[in-house]
Amino acid sequence: MTPEELSLAISACLREAVAAGEFTVDVPDDVRVERPKSRDHGDWATNIALQLGKKAGMNPREFAGLLRERLVSIPGVASVDIAGPGFLNITLDAAAAGELAKSIVEAGAAYGSNETLVGHVVNMEFVSANPTGPLHIGHTRWAALGDSIARVLKASGAEVTREYYINDAGKQMNVFARSVYNRLHDLPVPEGGYPGEYIAELAAQVATEHPRIRELTEEAALPVVRELAYAAQLKDIKETLKDFGVSFDVFFSEQQLHSEGAVEAAVARLREQGHVEDLDGAVWLRTTDFGDDKNRVMVRANGEPTYFAADAAYYLSKKDRGYDEKIYLLGADHHGYVSRLRAIAACAGDDPDHNIEILIGQLISVNGAKLSKRAGNIIELRDLINWLGADALRYSLGRYPADSPMALDPELLKKNTNDNPVFYVQYAHARSCAAARNAVAKGVERTGFDAGLLTHATENDLLAMLGQFPSVVGQAASFREPHRVARYLESLAGAYHRWYAAARITPLADGPVEDINRTRLWLNDATTQVLANGLDLLGVSAPEKM
Numbered sequence: 001m002t003p004e005e006l007s008l009a010i011s012a013c014l015r016e017a018v019a020a021g022e023f024t025v026d027v028p029d030d031v032r033v034e035r036p037k038s039r040d041h042g043d044w045a046t047n048i049a050l051q052l053g054k055k056a057g058m059n060p061r062e063f064a065g066l067l068r069e070r071l072v073s074i075p076g077v078a079s080v081d082i083a084g085p086g087f088l089n090i091t092l093d094a095a096a097a098g099e100l101a102k103s104i105v106e107a108g109a110a111y112g113s114n115e116t117l118v119g120h121v122v123n124m125e126f127v128s129a130n131p132t133g134p135l136h137i138g139h140t141r142w143a144a145l146g147d148s149i150a151r152v153l154k155a156s157g158a159e160v161t162r163e164y165y166i167n168d169a170g171k172q173m174n175v176f177a178r179s180v181y182n183r184l185h186d187l188p189v190p191e192g193g194y195p196g197e198y199i200a201e202l203a204a205q206v207a208t209e210h211p212r213i214r215e216l217t218e219e220a221a222l223p224v225v226r227e228l229a230y231a232a233q234l235k236d237i238k239e240t241l242k243d244f245g246v247s248f249d250v251f252f253s254e255q256q257l258h259s260e261g262a263v264e265a266a267v268a269r270l271r272e273q274g275h276v277e278d279l280d281g282a283v284w285l286r287t288t289d290f291g292d293d294k295n296r297v298m299v300r301a302n303g304e305p306t307y308f309a310a311d312a313a314y315y316l317s318k319k320d321r322g323y324d325e326k327i328y329l330l331g332a333d334h335h336g337y338v339s340r341l342r343a344i345a346a347c348a349g350d351d352p353d354h355n356i357e358i359l360i361g362q363l364i365s366v367n368g369a370k371l372s373k374r375a376g377n378i379i380e381l382r383d384l385i386n387w388l389g390a391d392a393l394r395y396s397l398g399r400y401p402a403d404s405p406m407a408l409d410p411e412l413l414k415k416n417t418n419d420n421p422v423f424y425v426q427y428a429h430a431r432s433c434a435a436a437r438n439a440v441a442k443g444v445e446r447t448g449f450d451a452g453l454l455t456h457a458t459e460n461d462l463l464a465m466l467g468q469f470p471s472v473v474g475q476a477a478s479f480r481e482p483h484r485v486a487r488y489l490e491s492l493a494g495a496y497h498r499w500y501a502a503a504r505i506t507p508l509a510d511g512p513v514e515d516i517n518r519t520r521l522w523l524n525d526a527t528t529q530v531l532a533n534g535l536d537l538l539g540v541s542a543p544e545k546m
Contacts, residue, residue: 001076001096002103003467004114006044007031013070014048022066023056033090034471035464042081042089043097043464049086060086097463098451098519104466104526105446112533116474118157123323124150127241128165131234132176134198135241136378137369141361142329143381144397144539147246148482149327151537156477161323164248165314168230169255170307176233177226180206184214184225196376198236202229240382244390245539257313263305266313267298275347285312287343290352296340308340315344315356327480328358329402335360359480362405364397369410388413391540395422398538399486416546421490425531426543428493432528433544435505439521442506446522448515454523458499462527465495469530473537482538489534496527 001009010031017023028051033044049067053060064086071080071088076096081089104111126146129139146162153160179193183203189195206228207213213221234251241247257263267283270276275286281301285308288295298309318326326345330337338360342352350356369379369387384393392413399421400406418424454463468488476484505520507513532542 001092002100003033003044003471006090007033009074010046010048010071013067013074014052017066017070023058023063025052025056035468036089039461041083042079042091043460044090044092046088046090047086049088053086064088094455095452097460098454098523100463100467101454101519101523101526102449102451104529105522108529109533111529112469112473112537113155114157114470114474116156117153117477120153120158120325121323122153122158122160122325122327123163123318123321124153124160124327124329125163125165126329127246128167129237130167130172131230131237132172132194133196133233133378135237135381137364137366137381137384138331140381140384140393141364141397141402142331143241143244143246144394145361145402145482146329148398148485148538149480151539152473152477152482152485155537156474158477161250162248163250163252166234166251166253168253169258169310173226173230177222177229180229181218181222181225202232205229205232240385243385244381245394252314252317254310254314257310257317258305262313262317263309266316267305267309269316270312270347273347273349285344285347287340287347290343290346292339292343311341312344315341316348319348319350324355326356328356330358330360332361332363359402361402364405365407367407367409391426392422394539395425395486398540399483401481401483421486422540425489425493425535426540427546428496429528429531429535429542430544430546431500432496432524432531435500435524436521436528439505439517439524443513444506444517444521446518446525448518449522450515450519453516453519456499456503458495458502459523462495462499462523465492466526466530469534485534485537489531492527492530492534
């Protein structure tokens, strides 16, 4: 019996009690069940009596008593105890608990998927680095976390679009083009320009694609240099993200907002909403009406739109494309954007508490990381991947909340020991795969299955851990906290290692293959599947051999 099946069974008991006139209450579609902190309190627990007792005009313990009489009749439930003010502690019989192993294997990659966020349509924007240089350590955390958050959201039923906003308009792109142009002509780096060997590499690519570029006048050459260098740098960014296991559904150009008139249209639209005013020759959005610390200029007195105007146009674009929920993942230096983006949402007629969510990630550091030889003044993501490996980076970044500063220890991440969390989890998966190969070689196959044989204490613990996975995924999605998955996988790996040491899958010596061996192979393979599913949510590989 899975936790979901138990939840449905409890809901059915509640509806039966209401129909029988035992109490009157609105029965929730989903009754939450969770693992008790102590195994002495049963396999699963629910506080539904505390939630509904007073609504039914009853003492919660009295309500729990009525519900208990029905719960004990559920097939597979061995006992139900009432604890404290009305908690219901449920113990399953061995067969019902063990059936979970078979259910997981049959569900395969779908196990862990849930319907927590069905109906949610989400646009998630993250990374969005300027296309003026390579991705660096500052982008690393959101690349890993953003992708993992998108994965758990999709696993929980949400429709998710991963979006990268390309800041390809404005002054910095002109400075970028000038930097590449100067390198083409062996001129010094312009004031405020971009140094680094990657600029020389881009200049060489521009010269290859346009062999006569040096013969053009400066006025004619700069737009060409800008276009070709931009395309080459964006290609480099996409390739680095691919190597990191991160993909995007949409790459949205800021320049497109300007060229298609979306910025001007946004100003006019917000004016119609009654939130735009003209002052000192400039056009302002009254964001202070919705909690911002000051009003924001959208169009300067000289007629030039500001970055803020583009931000407003971009928000409206997301709204018009049908994204009810818009998640922004921003760096540690973007705290000031929170109030202004929420104000844009409010000015656009949206509910800032529902339609927009802004997550701020804290900085990370890597002990011993060296500045990039190509870029000169940054630590490139590409170098970190080559040094530590994408798996170690992805897992390590995924196991901490985004709002906590962190420092990675390269020496630990390179160790093949249990002290290294990613190794510990990946090794559990590889070990379970090896156990399955060894079992099959000795004639143990997943044919017979007798769930009632899984009675060893370590099997109870392992099954209970496996049963928690869907709820862990759902909570990780609801709270935007994929580290819950990582910490769960470490606990699951521990439970598997303890079971592996205590319970044999293959028979001793030349003993006959029995149903206990076959059934334990099901449990082994169920663990393999959950470890693989969890690692996939973190964008980390699940090796079959190590």
